[in-house]
Amino acid sequence: MERGYPxxxxxxxxxxxxxxxxxxxxxxxxxxxxxxxxxxxxxRHIEATSFVHPRAIPQLKDAEAxxxxxxxxxxxxxxxxxxxxxxxxxxxxxxxKQIKLLLSATDSHSLANSNCTREEAxxxxxxxxxxxxxxxxxxxxxxxxxxxxxxxxxxxEEELMKLIQQYKDMGIREISLADTxxxxxxxxxxxxxxxxxxxxxxLSFSLHLHNTRGMAxxxxxxxxxxxxxxxxxxxxxxxxCPYFPKAAGNxxxxxxxxxxxxxxxxxxxxxxxxxxxxxxxxDVVGHEGSSFLLKAxxxxxxxxxxTGQEKLG
Numbered sequence: 001m002e003r004g005y006p007x008x009x010x011x012x013x014x015x016x017x018x019x020x021x022x023x024x025x026x027x028x029x030x031x032x033x034x035x036x037x038x039x040x041x042x043x044r045h046i047e048a049t050s051f052v053h054p055r056a057i058p059q060l061k062d063a064e065a066x067x068x069x070x071x072x073x074x075x076x077x078x079x080x081x082x083x084x085x086x087x088x089x090x091x092x093x094x095x096x097k098q099i100k101l102l103l104s105a106t107d108s109h110s111l112a113n114s115n116c117t118r119e120e121a122x123x124x125x126x127x128x129x130x131x132x133x134x135x136x137x138x139x140x141x142x143x144x145x146x147x148x149x150x151x152x153x154x155x156x157e158e159e160l161m162k163l164i165q166q167y168k169d170m171g172i173r174e175i176s177l178a179d180t181x182x183x184x185x186x187x188x189x190x191x192x193x194x195x196x197x198x199x200x201x202x203l204s205f206s207l208h209l210h211n212t213r214g215m216a217x218x219x220x221x222x223x224x225x226x227x228x229x230x231x232x233x234x235x236x237x238x239x240x241c242p243y244f245p246k247a248a249g250n251x252x253x254x255x256x257x258x259x260x261x262x263x264x265x266x267x268x269x270x271x272x273x274x275x276x277x278x279x280x281x282x283d284v285v286g287h288e289g290s291s292f293l294l295k296a297x298x299x300x301x302x303x304x305x306x307t308g309q310e311k312l313g
Contacts, residue, residue, distance in 0.1 A: 008266040010230040013038055013253055014047040014208075015281065016066065017081055019238035021050070021057050022249075023285045028062040030284055032069035037277045038235060039076050042269040043253075047100070047232070048078045051087035067094045079140070083114065088128040098138040100176070101125050103167070105143050105160050108151035109180070113144065113241070122166055129170050141167045142176040142208065144241070147192070147219075148183025157192065164200060174204045176232065179219065180241050182212025182248055186222035193226035206230035209251050211237060211290050216251035217259055224265070231256065235274065236281040237290030252291035254278050258298055271298065 016035055020026050035046060048070060054061035063080070070078065079098035082088045091099055103121055104110035110118050132139045143163055149155055167175055177192070189207075196205060207223045209216040209231070220231060237252035257269045275293055282288055288295075 005224050006229045010045055011267050012045045012047055012232045013043045014232045015234045017047045017050050018250055019234040021059050022240045028065045031066050035070050039073050041273040045077045048080055050081035051090040052083050064094045084124045085127045088131050092135050092137055101141045103143055103163055105145045105155045106149040106152045109145045109149050140174040141172040142178055144178045144180045146177040147179040148181050150181045176206045176208050178208035179210055182210040184219050185215055186218045189219045189222040190226055208232040210248055211251050212248035236278040249290045254291055254293045258293055
């Protein structure tokens with residue numbers, strides 16, 4: 001394809017974890033129903049929940065019940081976020097076969113998010129990896145605030161490289177770069193990915209992009225042009241980090257899929273069906289997210305001849 005775009009990408013749906021962690025309580029059965037509806041749209045990779053302490057994020061206190069309720073979806077890959085050994089034990093105990101670890105790119109965000117420094121966080125992850133290896137559970141890693149920290153501003157790239165090297169030394173081969181604060185821009189994303197590909201040619205990088213300042217899809221394109229084929233997104237554009245002010249949601253899954261399809265890039269996801277689920281999600285949480293498609297519709301909708309009050313000005 002032109003400009004080296006991939007023919008197909010993988011979408012990881014993070015609504016059940018990242019989306020709901022910022023909301024008031026969503027009933028367990030509702031979460032299970034929505035996950036099944038997302039799977040019916042063709043979504044084959046879903047971050048189901050986080051096994052964090054209920055006092056830290058009470059919205060996800062039903063992690064075990066949610067996972068048990070979706071085990072019939074055998075054609076979907078599920079992963080869960082785990083912050084420590086206790087969380088890993090809970091996740092593996094209920095049948096999760098893929099876990100994701102978190103490290104912050106700055107100490108300030110790490111202290112706010114995990115109440116520990118980056119080095120202290122790494123020490124907590126070592127027994128998690130050991131347990132996962134014993135249980136044949138796949139482990140991926142994430143680096144939050146990779147493109148800008150709400151507490152420290154610009155992130156030192158050399159520090160970021162050191163953290164990625166530590167992940168590599170722990171046996172992690174797939175790393176998600178998260179624009180948690182939505183501070184990244186396409187040039188920055190491109191240059192960082194080029195640097196990382198040179199330094200770590202055997203590692204795989206994905207992108208987790210928040211749309212705080214409307215830059216998420218531009219950053220997706222920068223990722224595509226630099227070999228990224230896996231992206232996180234959240235239906236209806238819900239989500240955000242509970243530990244910094246003015247957090248905004250992830251790029252909306254329906255927006256991402258619609259845009260990729262316009263570019264001729266396959267996702268395996270039915271956009272029309274996904275928009276229906278996204279509307280249901282906004283009804284459940286009682287407010288709009290940051291989805292453009294829910295406001296403006298798809299490009300194909302504009303091809304319909306407007307009449308009466310539908311005429312364009």
